[in-house]
Amino acid sequence: MSTETKSADIERSTVERIRSNPFLTELLSNRIALLGLGLIIGMFVVAIYARFAYDHDAIVATTFGTNPTKTGPSIEFWFGTDGQARDIFPRVLYGAWYALKFGTATVLASTFLGITAGIVAAYYGDLTDNVIMRTMDVLLSFPSLLLALALVSIFPESMGLWRAVIALTLVYTPRFARVVRGAALKVLEDEYIEATRALGANDPRLLIRHVLPNCLAPITVQSTLNYGLAIIDIAALSFLGFGAAVGDPSWGMMLSEGVEKGLFSDAWWWSFFPGLFLALTVLGFNLLGDGMRDALDPRMRDAVD
Numbered sequence: 001m002s003t004e005t006k007s008a009d010i011e012r013s014t015v016e017r018i019r020s021n022p023f024l025t026e027l028l029s030n031r032i033a034l035l036g037l038g039l040i041i042g043m044f045v046v047a048i049y050a051r052f053a054y055d056h057d058a059i060v061a062t063t064f065g066t067n068p069t070k071t072g073p074s075i076e077f078w079f080g081t082d083g084q085a086r087d088i089f090p091r092v093l094y095g096a097w098y099a100l101k102f103g104t105a106t107v108l109a110s111t112f113l114g115i116t117a118g119i120v121a122a123y124y125g126d127l128t129d130n131v132i133m134r135t136m137d138v139l140l141s142f143p144s145l146l147l148a149l150a151l152v153s154i155f156p157e158s159m160g161l162w163r164a165v166i167a168l169t170l171v172y173t174p175r176f177a178r179v180v181r182g183a184a185l186k187v188l189e190d191e192y193i194e195a196t197r198a199l200g201a202n203d204p205r206l207l208i209r210h211v212l213p214n215c216l217a218p219i220t221v222q223s224t225l226n227y228g229l230a231i232i233d234i235a236a237l238s239f240l241g242f243g244a245a246v247g248d249p250s251w252g253m254m255l256s257e258g259v260e261k262g263l264f265s266d267a268w269w270w271s272f273f274p275g276l277f278l279a280l281t282v283l284g285f286n287l288l289g290d291g292m293r294d295a296l297d298p299r300m301r302d303a304v305d
Contacts, residue, residue: 003150033291039104039284039293043277047100048114049094059090060247080269083255083261085275090271091249099231099281102161109169111223114176117216119207121177136174145236146172152242161250163242164234171233172226179222183215221293228285235278251278 073080079088121132139147148167155163188211198294237243238252251274256270 007212009264020094021221030291030295032287033295036284036287036289036291039280040288043096043281043284044100047096050090054090055096056094056249057250059086063263066191072267079273080267081159085265087263088254088270091254092248092251092277095251095254095274096277096281098161098244098248099234099278102165102234103227103231105162106165106168106172106234109165109221109225110172110230111176111219112224113173115180115212115215115219117177118180119184119211123186123207123211128303129181130297132177136177139170139174140178145233148233148237149240149242152237156244160245160248161238161243164237165238165260167229170234172230175226176219176222179218182220184211187211187214221243221289224285224289224292232278232282240288242281245254251275 039159071077071081071085077087077089077281079092081087082091099301117132117136121129148164148171151167152163155166157163159166200300234243235250235252235255238248238250239256241256244250254274257269258267260272261267261270
């Protein structure tokens with residue numbers, strides 16, 4: 001058998017395995033989830049395009065045109081201009097880069113901390129479990145946005161949106177920890193865990209190679225749902241003045257400026273377009289997260305927030 005034939009057989013078998021995967025079959029048959037996936041892919045394309053097509057400093061500081069007043073949508077300025085005569089279109093597109101960049105950082109950091117805390121609490125139990133989970137319960141007892149506001153005010157304004165990332169990471173970590181702990185406790189009850197321990201597997205190997213892979217389903221769903229929450233909470237903190245710096249092309253900051261200076265002067269476009277992009281992005285992650293939850297296990301509706 002030639003090398004080309006072997007390669008073709010491997011590719012064919014890989015495609016067949018993917019097609020026969022019940023999760024992918026269920027997910028791809030869910031039109032709502034596909035709509036969410038399409039919205040997310042579209043926003044990622046917009047974000048990457050804006051990142052390389054526009055200069056950040058020019059978007060923040062450059063004044064387009066000679067008339068320093070806001071104008072409505074037109075052929076020249078598709079989304080209109082703001083009070084400083086800046087073109088809103090590139091600012092809204094660059095805002096997608098901001099949202100996905102800092103949203104990704106928030107979800108990755110909170111997922112890592114939540115997984116670590118949840119698995120360690122489930123595996124060692126007793127005092128370790130009580131200390132970790134009671135700490136998580138204290139953090140969960142506060143409204144998420146109020147806790148984020150309290151935490152973000154600790155860090156200097158020079159950190160920009162990174163202080164919002166740190167604050168929201170601490171806010172989201174308890175959610176992951178609780179979900180992961182519940183999934184890990186079920187996995188630890190299986191007999192193969194005792195067999196693996198009897199064969200001499202140490203704790204790190206047992207947790208990383210055997211417990212963690214069997215907890216990926218709820219972790220994936222929780223991460224997807226929290227992605228949308230992270231984006232909207234980052235925008236909310238910027239809207240309240242605790243996130244992006246003044247002038248930065250953040251959707252939350254643009255909404256704040258639009259509501260404060262645009263709506264009361266009939267400049268609806270100033271806040272409409274960043275609000276539309278924000279809503280579509282969050283909607284995409286919520287639809288995909290719900291579809292993934294149903295595809296993995298409908299019973300997870302009771303286990304995942």
